[in-house]
Amino acid sequence: MHDPDPAFGPLARDGLVDRVAGLMAEAIVAGRVLPGARLSESTIARDLGVSRAPVREAARLLENSGLVRYRPNRGFFVRTLSSAALDNLYEFRIVIESAAIARLVARGDVEALLPRLDAQIAELYRVAEAGDDMLRQVEADMAFHRLICEGSGNPRYLAAFDQIANETKLGLMLIGRLYDSPRRMAGSHVPIRAAIAARDAQGATAAIEDHIGSARHMVTERFRSLEEGHPA
Amino acid sequence: MHDPDPAFGPLARDGLVDRVAGLMAEAIVAGRVLPGARLSESTIARDLGVSRAPVREAARLLENSGLVRYRPNRGFFVRTLSSAALDNLYEFRIVIESAAIARLVARGDVEALLPRLDAQIAELYRVAEAGDDMLRQVEADMAFHRLICEGSGNPRYLAAFDQIANETKLGLMLIGRLYDSPRRMAGSHVPIRAAIAARDAQGATAAIEDHIGSARHMVTERFRSLEEGHPA
DNA sequence: GTCAAGGTAATTGTCGACAATCGACATCCG
DNA sequence: CGGATGTCGATTGTCGACAATTACCTTGAC
Missing domain, CATH: 1.20.120.530 (GntR ligand-binding domain-like)
Structure with missing residues (x-):
């Protein structure tokens, strides 16, 4: 049987991708990167000290929430609003x-x-x-x-x-x-x-x-x- | 100036990711992979003759359209419906x-x-x-x-x-x-x-x-x- | 001076490899 | 024999490198 009132709740194990996505979302919403600005994978990866793969996945996540727009072979851009x-x-x-x-x-x-x-x-x-x-x-x-x-x-x-x-x-x-x-x-x-x-x-x-x-x-x-x- | 009514529209250059996503979506909707089934990145990549990166991105795309569910450190699974x-x-x-x-x-x-x-x-x-x-x-x-x-x-x-x-x-x-x-x-x-x-x-x-x-x-x-x- | 063509630098697209994590089986102790 | 623990194989998570594509700048012609 399991402890009905466990001493330890499930630890939120958000991986690297989620943390990167959170950082990027905050930077955009807080206005530190302007609408229309390019989101260079390499630059962000270098700044955060990670490789491009998690940055790319994070950007795709943000695309779903509408903060970022993706153009094939061109990269990710901060969404512009009219x-x-x-x-x-x-x-x-x-x-x-x-x-x-x-x-x-x-x-x-x-x-x-x-x-x-x-x-x-x-x-x-x-x-x-x-x-x-x-x-x-x-x-x-x-x-x-x-x-x-x-x-x-x-x-x-x-x-x-x-x-x-x-x-x-x-x-x-x-x-x-x-x-x-x-x-x-x-x-x-x-x-x-x-x-x-x-x-x-x-x-x-x-x-x-x-x-x-x-x-x-x-x-x-x-x-x-x-x-x-x-x-x- | 540009031709206002061009004879050729912009050619849809859907990259590898989109093609993989389309294939996976079709396989799921057509029922060739059953709900709840695991979608192994390695296996799909090997079958299609590509690397895991595009498969992974395609799976994330399908996650947005609700066909696939993603569990951290566990992989992608075909969505089950109740x-x-x-x-x-x-x-x-x-x-x-x-x-x-x-x-x-x-x-x-x-x-x-x-x-x-x-x-x-x-x-x-x-x-x-x-x-x-x-x-x-x-x-x-x-x-x-x-x-x-x-x-x-x-x-x-x-x-x-x-x-x-x-x-x-x-x-x-x-x-x-x-x-x-x-x-x-x-x-x-x-x-x-x-x-x-x-x-x-x-x-x-x-x-x-x-x-x-x-x-x-x-x-x-x-x-x-x-x-x-x-x-x- | 304007426009087109070509070359170049920078960025994305894809890949294969290594490390971290998970699930399952075997093992050990009560 | 039941349950917890340790180990192993397999899969995902992340990485650095190379290829393909794009954008920019230079060059040249008109």
Whole structure:
């Protein structure tokens, strides 16, 4: 028999590839490498002190999450975003997340999810008070939405969300600020939580569509003005 | 200046990796390697007369399309499907494709898409008459649905569809037959086409939800009985 | 001065080899 | 005889090197 309450949990043995991928993703999202920039396998491999093989595999991983684009015989490049692409992205998010939240309320484990949602909302307020760490704010926001997809009960929604999460982060970081008021941003998640707690499917979908929709408007507008300011 | 309408399009120079990936995907979907089977890099590389590197990259590609599962330090395995997973898959397809068809009718280029839909429906009838080539039927079916996602105007829907297309094919092939009557299957696409042509957004979403929903029911039921017949 | 052609440097594509890790069998102890 | 431990073969993980392709720069003609 096995110990029902083991003293040691399974050790996360993420290999070299995952670590490299994480480093690259962070460098891109944090803006240390600019969109459109070439990602030289040799250079990155040399910098990290590893061979090209893991770098190449990591880059392919990042390609799936939309951060990187691959062109045959040319290499990997940091994904460039347009306001139109961001608009499409947000439209897609609305579809995914409203379906996820509807399923969550209808058939998911709301009881188990609520404390996690509350904790995440608390985290949102915490980083809002700190105020200056943009990346933390973005990630706290995305973590909240990820919880909803995770709690839906259909892993497809979570997979779809994870695929576009990094790209969304990149877009938000490019804009340079999340909302006019970080506090208001944190508070805008509360109605979603309330509708879930009330098992109000229609209200929940409406709340999240409103939430993402206003973010979509804000992001697209702001990005468009950036494009005009810095014409390619 | 360049020829605005070149006589020769860009030649698809799919490298070794893509060819290997295609071969592997076909072998899996066609059922030549069974679900759960190990995909030995060395063996495949030796069989194809190439090194392990392209095989490994191809396997990672197939992982993204859901055909293959990767376990660190253990290798690649053909994805196993359960009736529950298939049910989740079809639920997700309904969400994606009904959103895509709604956008298509509302803002897509219906005029340009209609002839392609008609051609695909004709192809569906053609393979239905042939009758015995299951893979062809499955692929003709998926191609029709892909057209809708492609015509939606938001490439996100197409990307999401392509990611789950191979997995859907695999599920259908595992079942061993598409519908009771291939002819009826072909005909069941006509109402979708009609609603699109009429620019009836509500009717189109209803038609495609009905279409995929009945397939979902059929597939899930049939797969469940298979599971009971061959208990793991 | 502009454009095309050729050569060259740099990068990716592929390969074979070695090291690390895993699963299974044999072995040892209670 | 049951369970834990040690060992072995096989497979993946990573590496450095060579071949193929690309992009850039130089050269030359008009």
